[in-house]
Amino acid sequence: MRVYNFSAGPAMMPLEVIEEAQSELPDWKGGMSVMEVSHRGADFKACAAETEQSLREVMRIPHSYKVLFLQGGAMGQFAAVPFNLASAGDPVDFMLTGQWGTKALKEAGRMGLMANVVADEKPSRYTRVPDEGSFSVNPDARYLHYTPNETIGGVEFGYVPSTGQVPLVADMSSTILSRPIDVSKFGVIYAGTQKNMGPAGMAVVIVRDDLLDRARPSTPSIWHYRTQADNDSMLNTPPTFSIYLLGKILAWVNRNGGLAGMAERNRAKADLLYGFIDASSFYSNPVEPASRSWMNVPFLMVNPDLNKKFVADAAAAGLTNLGGHRSVGGMRASIYNAMPIEGVQALIEFMKEFERVHA
Template identity: 60%
Template sequence: MRVHNFSAGPAQLPLPVLEQAASELTDWRGSGMSVLEDSHRAKNFAACAADAEATLRAVAGVPDNYRVLFLSGGATGQFSAIPFNLTAAGGRAAYLNTGQWSAKAIEEARRQHVEVEVLADEAASSYTTTPAPGSYTVPAEAAYLHYTPNETIGGVEFPDVPEAGDVPLVADFSSSYLSRPLDVRRYGVIYGGCQKNLGPAGLAVLIVREDLLDRARPDVPAIWDWKVMAATDSMLNTPPTFSIYLLGLILHWIQDTGGLVAMGERNEAKAARLYAAIDGSDFYANPVEPRSRSRMNVPFTLADPALDADFLVGAHEAGLTNLKGHRSVGGMRASIYNAMSDEGVNALIDYMADFERTRA
């Protein structure tokens, strides 16, 4: 039986994509072998990677003056690559800190000997808020402004795109990639791990404006050098071929189900129903300020934490899995990414109501 998987990542994938991958697993494109077994230099895989890029460009509206890279190491690898590619040692960069993933990016930039200026730090609210527009000023001399549009752990999402002026805006979209329409032209660099909305773990997708490819330090390792990777079509090393294959299938699924406008509407409706159920109850609570609530990751607590274990046992029995909150936050967390169906969200809401009736 397929469960409703609320994992924060690796996350639930679209069932039609999994079924297609299963049907092709032992004989891909009539080759008599799996995509897992084919060479990344072979004609079939070259066409697969090219199709994934073309479909991403079509779905996200990527302009011609941006390069698309498929990179190993996930978003965490890019925490290192960003300062390597955009600053000189000792250079200055600006960050907005809204949670644990922002903080990790900041820490890694400092390890790369970047002078980090944190323009806004939401620690005082226990990372349940986002900075208000106009509450900070981006230094003109900053090499870039980095922010995390959606914080997976805290369930916090920016309701707007930060204004950076002429400073390149860099965004870690790992947990909200292609979850709604995106104006790529607002950004210098968009990146994210694929294991939330775009496929399995291990692959990062990076979209970078071409004029930024000439800023890398001379000593940046080639594997992290975006210009080198762009020149080799992301194949300086053997890429995560199966992840790229699945990415392509998921991009076609997004395209076939209405594109990003329809995806954004579905995600907004799912989140609105779940937040309404939480807000309409005295038994459940969400700690995030309403304007900064995530559409992808919905944390909530029970009135009596002693009931958490029973809640999780009952949820598992009802086919609702991976609802335990992150250890640093506690409570519950429902991650309702693109592949989470209306049925799954409704099943969770019904279960929450039943549990409250019997335990409140």
């Protein structure tokens, strides 16, 4: 039986995409699975090119940007971005709204950069984002890094930070493809694929052409943006199955109204769940309303001793992976693109019944 999977990642995927891939798994083209074909062969090269073109069309990526399909996930990019955009001792700016931005900051420090935190929401316990215009960017910074959506705390920016001539770098792992964005405002966008783009194992990197030749000489070839771009992300064997599935997910996005359709779908789900939580005296959400994520909804109960029972009973009812991150506790419902509104409705009905029994 299929369940409603509220995992933060690897996350729920569209069932029709899974079934389409299943039907092709033994014989994609020429009596082989897509997992068996050579990445150097014409069939897979065409598949990768089609996936890239679909992503460009769905996200409206300008021609002045390269699209890379890389291994190592988003955490690999915590090191790849410093390698490609700055040298040891260079100043870089960071905005911190949760644990993932903090991890990226620490990696930049290990890479020898002079990292400056221009905004840190730690005093709020990472329950809000900085007010727009409340921070100053160092005009000499090689880049400013931020995390538009923090998966663990459920905190999301409602604006794109203004950085002037300083390249803006965004870890969009948990928000990419959830709504339209203006790619031209960014120098680098990177995202792990295990939330809205398919299975784990790949990072998509979108990098502006003028930033391709900033890499320090010691940059390993596998992380070198220019080298990877010149080799169509095939310097070595790429994550072929992830590229193939991303193409199918992009086709699914297009069938469901593109990014405008995803935004409408995601806004409706988030409004429904937050509305229920806010109207309850049994449940609560710790995030400032203006900073709430569309993708990850943490919630607490009046009696935290009930947390484990809630998670267990929900799983028995077909609502899985609702436990909060181990660092913050409580519960968390991740409602990425593939989660239908019926899943959110089922969660709310379960929450109502749980409250009735245990209030």
